[in-house]
Amino acid sequence: xxxxxxxxxxxxxxxxxxxxxxxxxxxxxxxxxxxxxxxxxxxxxxxxxxxxxxxxxxxxxxxxxxxxxxxxxxxxxxxxxxxxxxxxxxxxxxxxxxxxxxxxxxxxxxxxxxxxxxxxxxxxxxxxxxxxxxxxxxxxxxxxxxxxxxxxxxxxxxxxxxxxxxxxxxxxxxxxxxxxxxxxxxxxxxxxxxxxxxxxxxxxxxxxxxxxxxxxxxxxxxxxxxxxxxxxxxxxxxxxxxxxxxxxxxxxxxxxxxxxxxxxxxxxxxxxxxxxxxxxxxxxxx
Amino acid sequence: xxxxxxxxxxxxxxxxxxxxxxxxxxxxxxxxxxxxxxxxxxxxxxxxxxxxxxxxxxxxxxxxxxxxxxxxxxxxxxxxxxxxxxxxxxxxxxxxxxxxxxxxxxxxxxxxxxxxxxxxxxxxxxxxxxxxxxxxxxxxxxxxxxxxxxxxx
Ligand SMILES: Cc1cc2nc3c(=O)[nH]c(=O)nc-3n(C[C@H](O)[C@H](O)[C@H](O)COP(=O)(O)OP(=O)(O)OC[C@H]3O[C@@H](n4cnc5c(N)ncnc54)[C@H](O)[C@@H]3O)c2cc1C
Ligand code: FES
Ligand code: FES
Numbered sequence: 084x085x086x087x088x089x090x091x092x093x094x095x096x097x098x099x100x101x102x103x104x105x106x107x108x109x110x111x112x113x114x115x116x117x118x119x120x121x122x123x124x125x126x127x128x129x130x131x132x133x134x135x136x137x138x139x140x141x142x143x144x145x146x147x148x149x150x151x152x153x154x155x156x157x158x159x160x161x162x163x164x165x166x167x168x169x170x171x172x173x174x175x176x177x178x179x180x181x182x183x184x185x186x187x188x189x190x191x192x193x194x195x196x197x198x199x200x201x202x203x204x205x206x207x208x209x210x211x212x213x214x215x216x217x218x219x220x221x222x223x224x225x226x227x228x229x230x231x232x233x234x235x236x237x238x239x240x241x242x243x244x245x246x247x248x249x250x251x252x253x254x255x256x257x258x259x260x261x262x263x264x265x266x267x268x269x270x271x272x273x274x275x276x277x278x279x280x281x282x283x284x285x286x287x288x289x290x291x292x293x294x295x296x297x298x299x300x301x302x303x304x305x306x307x308x309x310x311x312x313x314x315x316x317x318x319x320x321x322x323x324x325x326x327x328x329x330x331x332x333x334x335x336x337x338x339x340x341x342x343x344x345x346x347x348x349x350x351x352x353x354x355x356x357x358x359x360x361x362x363x364x365x366x367x368x369x
Numbered sequence: 370x371x372x373x374x375x376x377x378x379x380x381x382x383x384x385x386x387x388x389x390x391x392x393x394x395x396x397x398x399x400x401x402x403x404x405x406x407x408x409x410x411x412x413x414x415x416x417x418x419x420x421x422x423x424x425x426x427x428x429x430x431x432x433x434x435x436x437x438x439x440x441x442x443x444x445x446x447x448x449x450x451x452x453x454x455x456x457x458x459x460x461x462x463x464x465x466x467x468x469x470x471x472x473x474x475x476x477x478x479x480x481x482x483x484x485x486x487x488x489x490x491x492x493x494x495x496x497x498x499x500x501x502x503x504x505x506x507x508x509x510x511x512x513x514x515x516x517x518x519x520x521x522x
Binding site: 084085086088108110111112114115116118119120124125127128130132153174175176177178180181260261262 | 370387388389391410411412413415418424425426427429430431432434435437478496497499500501
């Protein structure tokens, strides 16, 4: 095995072009588990932790693929409340100190916690190779269970997403408050500027998935201009549509029926919280 | 491969490191520092927690080569000569150690918490230690130890 240690992005892309079999390693919180248990014996590891460009974020926002969760929580919590909420639920402090959104995308597990948030907030994934840069809308990024749209010579460089235009929420079901792979998860993002809602489910289909019908229904049902408290019927219908967007399976973490039920509950609750925040914001302005 | 790394303030060199090897393995098997424990090798238990450039991480999830030219501080590096770090002392006094397997990781995690937060609340302590498992104590004595260490800072 080779251990490759580029110090710039250009160098890393050149190495990846020459050695497409090299496995990138950022926080290592997925890769090292596979190595320790001999589930994977790559010909080479490509260490990304020395590449400064991957470890910085710039306003707008463009977040380097290698920015660890702890920094998203500490530095971007106000601008990206949804992503920060999801980041806070990842693993443990030790895992959040190392793990990255780029690694979450690289692993592309249907249970990865950042995915529903990235979908609900219309993130764009910047990937690059020596052939050039591609901007991939996050909806097109997940191609199957633990599969993504990366070509063998490409690296994930950054995640682009706008500062939250409105309230955002994330919820996740698990057996304790730390260190759990989601039984299922849900993210909602209000875009009052466009009178539109983003909503997506995690760990409830082969890939993270946008709940399109639920988004369309809610975008039309919400009283954006003169916001009023939500009708229970709207919350219930939204929950139902979110639940229908999933195609969950029975596995060790939960049954398909439970996942469907839990998704509807999470969708209703997070909508309630997000709308309440919007109402309070509007009243404060008025 | 060869890895050069500063460990507990000393410049160290490890040879014949396998490229897929973890920092934990290198510390224990090549650098003679068995304080950090290996209980799961998958990030779940925290018994391998060390500081990497002042940030607590699971050393079983860091590739040894990623530590090249970086600074590692293990549980062996917390005491000053013969005198224990206040966190270590508090663990002993509070009876927070039974079999002791989880202790090195918990001590490093608690040490980091008290570096960052002056008087941590109970929820803050629980959150900071959420990545460390103990099969013996039931955690109450561990919480006592952290409160005791905090009160002495
Ligand atoms: C104990 C434990 C608890 C966990 N809990 C959670 C949890 O609650 N929620 C959750 O979502 N995940 C969890 N995980 C999984 C993991 O922490 C996350 O998926 C994390 O985001 C991975 O990031 P990383 O930087 O450590 O990735 P790495 O392990 O370094 O890489 C992961 C994958 O992405 C690829 N990769 C990394 N960076 C790039 C890049 N820039 N370009 C191309 N490919 C890249 C790697 O080759 C690899 O295939 C947990 C893991 C552990 C060990
Ligand atoms: S041995 Fe590293 S977390 Fe358990
Ligand atoms: S004292 Fe035995 S595992 Fe904690």
